[in-house]
Amino acid sequence: MARPWLHLCICLQIPGFCTNLLLSQTPRNILAQTNNRTEILCELKKEHAGVYWYRWSQERQNFEFLVFSNPLGKATYGANISQEKFSVYGARSHSSYSLHISHLHASDNGTYYCSISQSSQLLLGSGTRLGVVDVLPLPPKSTQAPLPKKPAGCITKSKAAIKKGACSPLVWIPLATSVLVLLLSLVPTAYRLHRLRRRLWLRVHRQ
Known part of the structure; x- marks a missing residue:
């Protein structure tokens, strides 16, 4: 397992270097409110033995293993990872997996990656950046276009x-x-x- 971890660390130092067309994550960015829940979808275009989920924290400079889910639906969690907070659901075709995160908190901020193992390397998805805030910003107000001003001079009302x-x-x-x-x-x-x-x-x- 030394080689996959070494290759993974190199990928983190060069953002986007290890992303590939075999894994696709949606959405790219999530802004959620505290105590709510969210979902990240990972679509796979290659046969696999299971999907890993990781979280990169820019603030803590820490890359953390969250959970591994195999095609049979069995999950293996990382150290100190709550099973009530993180859960993985896979499609019947095993072509997509979704990571559900509950009871959101500021400590959940970070970039989440789905990953598969291939040829002793961990291939990362495109990444999903999650931001958790206490109050969601209000949507921008739609401003009504001002009425055109009447041109001065000879153009006036007919009367x-x-x-x-x-x-x-x-x-x-x-x-x-x-x-x-x-x-x-x-x-x-x-x-x-x-x-x-x-x-x-x-x-x-x-x-």
Whole structure:
């Protein structure tokens, strides 16, 4: 057993060096509340003789063996590891195992690894980081997008534009054109009235 432990220590000094595609852990991170429980899933893609579970404590700089579970469901616990706190459940196909941790406490903080033995080496999973807090942080509040501000200048409400007068060229150019057309249409009428008045004036003076 000296070689697996030596290889395991080397893996811990280089995070992620020994992770492989044969073991897959989910989730990668867990934030749980004190006195609650949580679960870590380990999926296996290779035949095995059993699954080991370890915990690495960054604070204590300690790598601790927790429990070993064989395909028959028999579990072997490490020294001073409570069977009430840690339990392992395996699927019927033996392709996945889940580690259940109960009565969570701050001392349970750390990174948990599932592992299998192959060719005198312990192959580690990707690791699951567990953080235990007394109070879970509140989810971020959804902020409502502010209403767009009304642009200053000529773009106003239609009623206000009518009262104050439109200042957009799209408004006053058609209006000026209409006034010009109206004035031009009045020119012949004014000329006719002028000729009629002149004829009446001449008739009056001839009499």
